Amino acid sequence: xxxxxxxxxxxxxxxxxxxxxxxxxxxxxxxxxxxxxxxxxxxxxxxxxxxxxxxxxxxxxxxxxxxxxxxxxxxxxxxxxxxxxxxxxxxxxxxxxxxxxxxxxxxxxxx
Amino acid sequence: xxxxxxxxxxxxxxxxxxxxxxxxxxxxxxxxxxxxxxxxxxxxxxxxxxxxxxxxxxxxxxxxxxxxxxxxxxxxxxxxxxxxxxxxxxxxxxxxxxxxxxxxxxxxxxxxxx
Numbered sequence: 001x002x003x004x005x006x007x008x009x010x011x012x013x014x015x016x017x018x019x020x021x022x023x024x025x026x027x028x029x030x031x032x033x034x035x036x037x038x039x040x041x042x043x044x045x046x047x048x049x050x051x052x053x054x055x056x057x058x059x060x061x062x063x064x065x066x067x068x069x070x071x072x073x074x075x076x077x078x079x080x081x082x083x084x085x086x087x088x089x090x091x092x093x094x095x096x097x098x099x100x101x102x103x104x105x106x107x108x109x110x111x
Numbered sequence: 112x113x114x115x116x117x118x119x120x121x122x123x124x125x126x127x128x129x130x131x132x133x134x135x136x137x138x139x140x141x142x143x144x145x146x147x148x149x150x151x152x153x154x155x156x157x158x159x160x161x162x163x164x165x166x167x168x169x170x171x172x173x174x175x176x177x178x179x180x181x182x183x184x185x186x187x188x189x190x191x192x193x194x195x196x197x198x199x200x201x202x203x204x205x206x207x208x209x210x211x212x213x214x215x216x217x218x219x220x221x222x223x224x225x
Contacts, residue, residue, distance in 0.1 A: 004154070040119065042199060042217040043155070058212070090154055099145070100213060102154030 003027045004103035006091050012109045013081050021076045021106050023091030029101075031094045032074040034058075034066060036087040037105075043090065049074060081110040114138045117200055117216025126225050130187040134200035134216045137181065141202040144176050145213070146185045149197040158198075159185065190223045197221070 004025045013019050023032065034046040045058030047066040055068055063085060067075045078085055086109050092100040117134045124130055132146075143162045147155035159174040161167045167174045173186040183202075187194055200216040 040217055042115075042117070043201075043213075043215040045212060045214075048212065092154075099157040099160065102156065104154050105152070 002104065004091060004093055004101055006089075006103040006106050008106060009104065010107045012111065014111050015082055017081050017110075019078050019081055019108070021089055021091075021108070023074045023076070023103060025072050025091075025093045025101075025103075027093055027095075027101060028071075029093040029095045030071060031096075032068065033092040033094075033100065034064075034074070034076045035090045035092065036060070036085075037090060038087050046076065046089075078108075078110075081108075083110045086110045112137060113217075114141075115200065115202055115214050115216045118219055119217055120219035121222065122219060123222045123224065124190055126190060126192060126223055128190050128223070130190050130194070130221060130223075132185040132187075132198050132200075132219050132221070134183050135181055136183075136202055136214075138202075138204065138214075139181070140204035141214070143203040144174070144183050145201040145203075146172075146174060147199040147201055147215075149199060149218070151196075155199055187221075190221075192223050192225055195222045 007022045030051045033048045035043040037043050049055045049068045065077045089106045091103040094100040115136045146159040148158045149155040161174050164176050164178045171188045175184040197218045197220050199218045201213040
């Protein structure tokens with residue numbers, strides 16, 4: 001089984017809808033991250049969490065919120081989706097002495 | 112200006128060629144440098160990691176860092192079709208841990224054709 005899983009893998013939604021992307025990990029890491037990837041822009045950090053009680057905004061947090069339900073689970077929500085949030089979303093995990101391990105990604109389309 | 116700029120590509124090379132991928136950065140606080148490889152429809156995976164100026168080799172891959180010029184490179188020797196992927200440079204500052212927040216370049220799409 002994959003160490004970092006993301007659900008759903010693909011999602012099409014409409015402008016104004018609330019959606020949640022979920023991430024689970026079995027690596028036992030304390031740190032979890034949400035990124036979005038757009039062509040020509042690389043990966044940009046949305047939110048990160050260094051432990052269950054520590055959540056921080058990244059470079060592009062406007063329009064997004066997160067919830068760290070447990071050490072292994074970190075969810076990203078779009079409260080009211082808009083078309084420019086169409087992107088590939090990645091969850092990642094790490095501990096202080098390891099690289100970041102990425103999930104397979106969620107392809108989100110907002111119509 | 113972005114903190115990390117990566118040559119956008121795309122690059123298309125014949126099998127066996129030497130490939131050079133490059134990034135420049137503006138933030139002097141960056142002390143840790145990584146190259147990630149991302150295959151189509153997959154998440155990025157770490158390829159190389161270094162924290163000092165100079166060269167680091169791993170098989171056909173060499174990571175080069177020049178902190179004085181704020182420039183990093185990844186060289187791929189004897190490139191193979193299986194090297195076709197997007198390559199992303201990433202950097203982290205010296206505050207906190209080396210594996211804290213990462214700042215990524217835009218990515219370069221590489222295609223190695225037989």
